[in-house]
Amino acid sequence: MGKIRILIIEDNRLLREGISSILKTQPDIIVGSTAGNGEKISPKIRSFKPHVVLLDLSLRSQNSLAIAKLMRKDFPDVKLIVMDLVPAQSDIVAFVETGVSGFILKDASLVDFLKTIHLVTQGKKVLPPNLTGSLFSQIIEHAVTKEKESALNEAVRMTKRERQVIELIAKGMTNKEIAENIHISAYTVKSHVHNILEKLALHSRIQIATQSTKIDTILDIAGTISLLDQ
Numbered sequence: 001m002g003k004i005r006i007l008i009i010e011d012n013r014l015l016r017e018g019i020s021s022i023l024k025t026q027p028d029i030i031v032g033s034t035a036g037n038g039e040k041i042s043p044k045i046r047s048f049k050p051h052v053v054l055l056d057l058s059l060r061s062q063n064s065l066a067i068a069k070l071m072r073k074d075f076p077d078v079k080l081i082v083m084d085l086v087p088a089q090s091d092i093v094a095f096v097e098t099g100v101s102g103f104i105l106k107d108a109s110l111v112d113f114l115k116t117i118h119l120v121t122q123g124k125k126v127l128p129p130n131l132t133g134s135l136f137s138q139i140i141e142h143a144v145t146k147e148k149e150s151a152l153n154e155a156v157r158m159t160k161r162e163r164q165v166i167e168l169i170a171k172g173m174t175n176k177e178i179a180e181n182i183h184i185s186a187y188t189v190k191s192h193v194h195n196i197l198e199k200l201a202l203h204s205r206i207q208i209a210t211q212s213t214k215i216d217t218i219l220d221i222a223g224t225i226s227l228l229d230q
Contacts, residue, residue, distance in 0.1 A: 004121050007050040008034040009041060009067070010083070011059050015106070019054065022110065029117070041067065045075050051121055054104075057084035057091060065094055072099045079120045092127070102126035165192045 006029055010016035016034050023031045032048035035041055045053070053071065057064050064082070071080055079101040084091070087103065095103070101120040104113055119126045161182075168178045175193065179186040 003028050003030045004052060004117065005030045005032060005048060005050045006052045006054060006117070007032045007041075007044060007048055008054045009059070010034065010054070010056040012056070022113075026114065041071075042074060045071075045078060050078060052079045052081060052101075052117055054081050054083055055100075057082050057087055057095070065091075065098065068095055068098045068100055081116060081120055096125075162192055162196055165189060166196060169193070 006023060008016055008019055008031065010019065020031050020034055023029050032050055033044065035044055055064055055067060059067070068080055068082070071078060080099075081102045081104055082095050082100050083104050083106055085106050087095075092103065102116050102125060104116045108116075116126050161184075164182055165178060168181060173181065175186050175189045179189045
């Protein structure tokens, strides 16, 4: 890759121009026309073709999360870094689940700011250490209900067979179909389902299917995020 093309979406004019001025001093970075909000962002991305978009988490005129979701859908190859002063844990989780590549605090040092941009450009996902603390527990707390926090920990320790059963339940299979698929008796499948319900503190097969999706999402997220000081 040659120079890194960056587009800034920040509705605070002074901050937007300040970030732009700083980045323009870097020999390996090109800053495109910045946007005050998310309006008409798609045409800007199509024309400028940025590698990275810096997005203010707290845009006054538009929902930043909605913009992030739209970008991930329409421009999946563009890396997205969210900027904020001190984002709430729920915001961190929501944006991470959307697929953003990183967060940067607005009071970060220039070194950390540039390091985040370069790491994200290389395909890594980055969070500052003071946003993560115990990142995995934060994700668990906000991506599933508190009542399911202990259940998720239990789910990680499920047997290989129990995980097979969960996957097949999530596909809508009946006990009989599961038994035929993995070559065990329907009675054994029923026993596995009972154990899964107890471990996840759930009450029905539908909840197992729903929880299965959440568990996979959480484990995937936790496995892909790097700390800024790593």
